[in-house]
Amino acid sequence: MIQIQGLRKTYRSRRRAVAAVDGVDLTVRDGEVFGVLGRSGAGKSTLLRCVNLLERPDAGTVTVDGVELASLRGGRLRRARQGIGMIHQHFALLGSRTAAGNVAFPLEVMGVPRAERAARVAELLDLVGLADHAGAYPAQLSGGQKQRVGIARALAGRPRVLLSDEATSALDPETTGSILALLRDLSQRLGLTILLITHEMEVVKRICDSAAIMRDGRIVEAGTVTDLVRRPGSELARDLFRLGPAPQLPDATVVDVTLAGDATDHSFLSVLAREHDLDVRILSGAVEELPGGRVGRLRLALRGAHAAEEAPLRRLREHGLIVEVPR
Ligand SMILES: Nc1ncnc2c1ncn2[C@@H]1O[C@H](COP(=O)(O)OP(=O)(O)OP(=O)(O)O)[C@@H](O)[C@H]1O
Known part of the structure; x- marks a missing residue:
């Protein structure tokens, strides 16, 4: 489990101070895939880098599997870090070494015998x-293959936690799909907890059990994806299923209906028509199979x-x- 409490990180230059992470509390449960979404500059990378202490927070705590990291130094910090793997958007491979290398x-580095x-x-x-x-150099590998090497490298120390910094944003949609499927599979097979940051809703749809939306260094929504979708006014629900601007129909009432969990069958459409004598039309919407179950949104004209x-x-x-x- 990853527990983040009261986390703050401000970058200061002579001219200004930027509160990149501005008081974040977040809990990532064991074995889940948790996605942090947000626009560029929201503070996602800084948050992630504070989790493995690549960046030292100004305040707050990060506890991974019961160990509070910010209080550790030297060898103890290095060992704790071995339990946290990381993958990167641009793979960060050494060009002079083969995949195996x-x-x-x-x-x-860990001193494992040859x-x-x-x-x-x-x-x-x-x-x-x-x-x-194994013998191929990065220049001979496709983007997806390079990211697979990055994932294998991140898992070398048998980590319990994997951090992913936009791991699929440099890949085409098909390759993205295969990397996300691999991450989901590894999470299930190895019991890995994955904390990923992304600006792509598709990533949340494909693999996340839970998600948070970050803006200006703060978390504005967090929870399981199905709970968030069920929350009235949820930004995540709105972004997952874009219904577009509401049409002005003088002779109809327009309503947006969110379906999640058990309530994903469409029998309510006939109930409305039968019991309330309404003409019901679907204006837009979609139903999707997410890791946490089926969810959907429909815009109806009654x-x-x-x-x-x-x-x-x-x-x-x-x-x-x-x-x-x-x-
Ligand atoms: N090393 C740094 N020094 C100064 N300011 C920084 C540094 N790193 C990030 N920032 C600033 O902190 C804010 C948050 O940046 P961060 O990279 O964490 O956001 P992000 O959501 O990951 O965005 P992106 O997706 O573009 O990386 C931004 O305003 C950024 O300019």
């Missing part, structure tokens, strides 16, 4: 599907004598749906 690097190292490197390359590319009344909306809410009237 890159994966071996952290093992050399024979053990060779066996472990082979095992790691196999784990990421690159057993037959027409009929009772369309503007509360009763149909109440009926939808009784059905377990979240109903919002777009402005």
Whole structure:
């Protein structure tokens, strides 16, 4: 488990001070994939770098598996860091070393004997599907293959936690899909806890159990993805399912309906039509299968004598749906 409390980091120059992380509390449960979303400059990278103490926070605590990192120094900090792997947007591989050589690097630093190292490197390359590319140099590998080497290297010290700094933003959509599938698979097989930062909603859709939205150094929403989607007014729900500007329809009531968990069947549409004598049209929307279950959002136009009344909306809410009237 990763527990972040009261975390602050300010960068100061002579001209100004930037509060990159401005009082963040966050809990990442064991074995989950947690995504931090946010625009450029929101403070995501700084937050991530404070988790493995690449950056020393000004205030607050970071506790990984019960060990508070900011209080550690020297050898104890180095050992604690071995339990936290990291992968990077631009892979950060050594161009002069083969795939095997890159994966071996952290093992050399840890002082793992040569024979053990060779066996472990082979095992790691196999784990990421690159057993037959051990002798290739980074320049001979595709972006996806380079990231697989990066993942194997990050797992060399058998970490319990993996940090991912925009690991797929330099990759095409198909390769992104295969890397995300690999991360999800590793999380499940190895019981890895993954904390990732991204600006891509697709990443959250594909692999995250939980997510947080960060803005101006602060967390503005956090929770499991299904809980967030069910939260009225949630930014994450709005961004996951973009419904666009609400149309002005003089003869209809427009409502946005969020479906999650058990309430993802569409029987409520016929209930509305039958019980309230409404003409129901779907204007836009989507239903998606996320790691935490099915969720969806639909924008409906309701027409009929009772369309503007509360009763149909109440009926939808009784059905377990979240109903919002777009402005
Ligand atoms: N080493 C640094 N020195 C000074 N300011 C910094 C430093 N690193 C980050 N910042 C500033 O802190 C703020 C947060 O940056 P950070 O890189 O953490 O955001 P981010 O959400 O990861 O954005 P991006 O996706 O563009 O990396 C920004 O205003 C940035 O300019």
